[in-house]
Amino acid sequence: MDKEIYKYLKDEDTIIKLADDIIEAFRTKMNQDTIDYSFDIAKGTGKIKVVEPNTFFNFDTEDGSTLEEFKKALFCDDLAGLTQNQENMLVEDVSEFLKEVSAAIIDKHKQEVRDNIRKNIMPDSRPKDFPFEKIFITSIDIADWSSIPEPQKYLLRIGKEPGAFIRTDVIINYIQNRQEETGKSVEEIFKEEKIEKNPLFTQITDIEQGDKYLYDINVTMFVDYSLAEKSMEQLTEIKENIK
Numbered sequence: 001m002d003k004e005i006y007k008y009l010k011d012e013d014t015i016i017k018l019a020d021d022i023i024e025a026f027r028t029k030m031n032q033d034t035i036d037y038s039f040d041i042a043k044g045t046g047k048i049k050v051v052e053p054n055t056f057f058n059f060d061t062e063d064g065s066t067l068e069e070f071k072k073a074l075f076c077d078d079l080a081g082l083t084q085n086q087e088n089m090l091v092e093d094v095s096e097f098l099k100e101v102s103a104a105i106i107d108k109h110k111q112e113v114r115d116n117i118r119k120n121i122m123p124d125s126r127p128k129d130f131p132f133e134k135i136f137i138t139s140i141d142i143a144d145w146s147s148i149p150e151p152q153k154y155l156l157r158i159g160k161e162p163g164a165f166i167r168t169d170v171i172i173n174y175i176q177n178r179q180e181e182t183g184k185s186v187e188e189i190f191k192e193e194k195i196e197k198n199p200l201f202t203q204i205t206d207i208e209q210g211d212k213y214l215y216d217i218n219v220t221m222f223v224d225y226s227l228a229e230k231s232m233e234q235l236t237e238i239k240e241n242i243k
Contacts, residue, residue, distance in 0.1 A: 005073040005090070009097050014066065019104040021067035022140070022219065026109075026116045029059040033211065035120050039225050046227030053138045055117065055223045058215035071216060075144040102137035110135060117223055134224035141218040148214065151179035155210030156186060164203035174200060175207065185209065 008014045039054040041047065048054075061068040074094065082090065105113065114132045118125060145153060156175060160166050178189045186209040193201045 017066035055221040151176040153214035159206035
């Protein structure tokens with residue numbers, strides 16, 4: 001297909017460029033707000049229970065980056081009117097391409113991935129105890145939310161008086177529209193509306209901006225958070241001595 005996205009999919013250099021952009025995000029954008037994780041360690045073994053996706057990193061693309069250009073091409077207007085077969089083929093081609101990008105990230109930057117995960121998830125752990133030996137990326141998902149105003153990409157936390165009935169959707173729309181108009185924070189707008197005695201906020205006690213939930217890029221990973229074999233043996237020995 002003669003589509004913009006295929007200029008990237010057919011260029012092997014794009015794989016390295018995308019891998020570099022994503023690892024740069026690991027360095028500069030990974031923090032407590034952009035990474036999430038969930039895993040269980042089996043009691044008595046120190047080993048992770050299930051090998052499945054357990055670590056999730058979200059971030060937005062940077063203007064001018066190859067990743068930003070790739071995202072735009074992936075949602076370009078020239079893809080309108082694809083047949084179902086063409087669309088299925090594109091989905092498969094993009095999926096295979098992003099698998100190569102995932103492999104390139106781990107092949108070339110595994111230690112940086114490991115270091116940034118440790119820094120943000122288990123900062124007090126020692127590499128010799130928790131080596132994070134196995135790390136692989138299970139998927140890279142790309143979305144284009146550029147048409148959605150920035151305030152609408154965040155959750156809002158609304159506190160209300162006991163027993164109060166409030167129109168949550170109306171309040172959220174009002175606050176987000178005011179953010180777009182004024183550039184002020186959620187908290188500033190709420191304070192002003194209370195001072196002005198806006199009846200919409202009469203029974204509301206507090207409004208705060210919550211977590212961002214719409215990001216351009218989601219990197220899903222499996223990380224082996226198991227305790228090192230040697231460390232487990234030492235721990236067992238210590239417990240035996242205490243008995």
